[in-house]
Amino acid sequence: MQDMQQLYEQGYAWLVTNGADFLLNLVGAVVIFYVGKWAARGLKGVSRRLMQRARLDDTLVSFAANIIYALILAFVIIAALGQLGIQTASLIAILGAAGLAVGLALQGSLSNFAAGVLMILFRPFRVGDYVEAAGTSGTVDEIEIFQTRLRTPDNKVVIVPNASVTGGTIVNYSAMDTRRVDMVIGVHYDTDLSRARNLLMEIITADERVLADPAPVVVVGDLGASTVDFWVRPWCKATDYWPLKWDMLETIKTRLEAEGITIAFPQLDVHLFREEGQGAG
Template identity: 55%
Template sequence: MDTQWLTDFVQMQGTSFVINLVAAIAIFVVGRWAAKLLNRLAIKAMQRGRLDPLLVKFLGNILHALMLIFVVLAAISQVGIQTTSLIAVIGAAGLAVGLALQGSLANFAAGVLVIIFRPYKIGDYVEAGGVAGTIDDVQIFTTELCTPDNRRIIVPNGQMMNGAITNYSSHDIRRVDLVVGVGYDDDIDTVRRVLEAVVADDPRVLADPAPNIRMSAMGDSSVSWIVRPWVKAADYWDVHWEMTEAIKRRFDAEGIRIPFPQRDVHVYHHGERTAERPAAALER
């Protein structure tokens, strides 16, 4: 029996398969490089269009993922695998995986909600999902934050959107809230004058809205005053710390005391017994 034709066919098919495999590898390598290039160009185009940096990064991540999927399908098709059937199989598998990974789909949906409603943007300092930090990036499933001590925190988007979000960078100005305690013996007008002088001497304090300085409460050990100046958001912590120090220095110079809780113990002798009766905290 003549089998030469079968040998020739196998050799021809083998050569064709090797050529197709090499072509598929080339498609994957070049396609991956092209996907990165097109993704960078798309990001630059969106940046030139002055889109929000958060939206640019999120859309860039999705676009890059879609282009990689297209490249993989093109490479598989070059080998000879029917992509139509493969897509159907992937779709069925994707449904099963999606049911198993409902949390990941929820994180993706939360990422879309972040883009739509924009509760925060890149560079904002926020408190959400049980963590606090500056928003560095919003991925398809996660949000990356950087803490003030330079730690990187990766939080699922669903966790970020599943509770209250406090955005400290949303407005250009913030109010510094200070509470100062003075003694009951200190003159009210003197205390008010000193606090107003400290606020007025700081050039970072804004005139509008006007600072608020009021006596707020009479406690067990001290009279509490609130000092609430408005400053630019970038100056918040510097003003908070430096104004606290300035108030202490001015109080020392003016003889205004900052009291602390004290307890007087009175000892009474009755024959051989000694009794101690603690008195209420007295104001100093």
């Protein structure tokens, strides 16, 4: 009971001596907190509008705005605690150590996050592009903060970590408006090459999807073991690439056979020699 009385007297004496200062500091801390919180919200809105004007990805805009708000609010809280007389140096050190530990534990996720931000900023591809990255290929469905979703031609969804995408070679098949269709047509060595070349050029130029500029190319590209290989390379719009290639291969085979030109295939000639002294058997 005596201890409680002594504690009460000490508290009353401190309040009489320091009460006014503490009240002023408390009011100052509350003002700092609410004004700082209001300023943080305002800066969050300004930064969001600036990023939207720059036409950044909505995912990045939302995430970056929230990060800005959280960082400003953290400084506001530290300033309010300092106004109350609380030593914030040790608190900052503890938060820094905790942040370092969390960063080391989540370094894989942080690298994926950084890669996602870089992809959104530098735009190696966009949603809807057909790309090849991280050992897989497909149409980009969504670019998220930590991962990218690809949809394969057979309608499978492949989720690739962003760090794996940016850590390797990216092939964007949709980046340009036009593409070249590369086909190799092998004919027999006995074929009249001039006639075959003219026929191949006639076939590809007859298709309205083939562009006149750049001009299509038909050349003898290789002399193989069993075939003379023509490199047939027409240009088309990127959206026509696969339909044109499939139609061209079928049309070329049909027309060449109708014109009596054989599309060669690997053949092996076997020569048998009979040694002297061996019987007919």
